[in-house]
Amino acid sequence: MLRFDVITIFPDLLGPYLAESILARAQEKGLLEVHVHDLRDYTTDRHKSVDDRPYGGGPGMVMMPGPIFTAVEDIEAKADVKPRIVLLTPQGRTFTQSLAAEFSNQPRLMLVCGRYEGFDERVRTGLAADEISIGDYVLTGGELPAAVIIAATARLLPGVLGHEDSARDDSFSLDGRLDHPQYTRPADFRGMKVPQVLLSGHHQAIEDWRRQHRLARTRERRPDILCRD
Ligand code: ADE
Numbered sequence: 019m020l021r022f023d024v025i026t027i028f029p030d031l032l033g034p035y036l037a038e039s040i041l042a043r044a045q046e047k048g049l050l051e052v053h054v055h056d057l058r059d060y061t062t063d064r065h066k067s068v069d070d071r072p073y074g075g076g077p078g079m080v081m082m083p084g085p086i087f088t089a090v091e092d093i094e095a096k097a098d099v100k101p102r103i104v105l106l107t108p109q110g111r112t113f114t115q116s117l118a119a120e121f122s123n124q125p126r127l128m129l130v131c132g133r134y135e136g137f138d139e140r141v142r143t144g145l146a147a148d149e150i151s152i153g154d155y156v157l158t159g160g161e162l163p164a165a166v167i168i169a170a171t172a173r174l175l176p177g178v179l180g181h182e183d184s185a186r187d188d189s190f191s192l193d194g195r196l197d198h199p200q201y202t203r204p205a206d207f208r209g210m211k212v213p214q215v216l217l218s219g220h221h222q223a224i225e226d227w228r229r230q231h232r233l234a235r236t237r238e239r240r241p242d243i244l245c246r247d
Pocket of ligand 1: 150154158159160
């Protein structure tokens with residue numbers, strides 16, 4: 019069982035995505051729990067402020083440490099194990115399949131979604147938090163990245179995927195090789211034919227064809243992830 023706590027100023031953004039398909043079933047089966055917390059519930063002023071202007075000047079607003087510390091400490095106080103704390107920001111280290119695997123072995127993860135120009139640095143240092151980015155582009159906030167991390171991590175939990183898919187995942191995960199091309203019926207679609215070898219029933223030839231295409235594709239598109247055969 020893995021429990022996520024997500025801290026955000028837009029708690030309604032995550033609900034619909036988590037309520038569908040594999041993630042919904044994982045929660046029904048008790049393999050995954052996702053608790054979403056509204057950061058504004060942890061503010062102390064009349065305006066429910068979560069951000070303020072940066073010291074030293076400059077554009078934009080910075081997320082204040084106060085409400086985030088209060089939220090994290092409140093959630094931690096009710097937890098039986100200390101959750102690992104992750105801040106979602108474009109300044110973080112890049113999320114990968116191997117980090118998803120590492121996360122899937124944790125009992126609890128706390129995801130703190132950033133907005134505006136980012137977090138007051140004392141959030142990271144004071145909470146001993148990891149900063150994670152989902153890629154080299156800037157979104158309007160950390161809510162989509164939180165959903166990405168939950169989805170990539172949850173499908174690695176034992177029992178979340180069918181047996182077939184989990185086995186597949188071990189040999190074809192992104193850390194090693196891209197997947198080979200896939201085809202389904204019809205065998206001839208508008209004159210575009212499925213490669214003959216895939217219709218041959220010759221298992222060894224099919225496996226060779228697939229391995230060759232995984233390698234060629236990875237070389238061409240993602241030489242950065244290619245390791246030796
Ligand atoms: N917030 C804004 N952009 C982001 C990104 N690429 N990854 C994580 N959090 C973000």
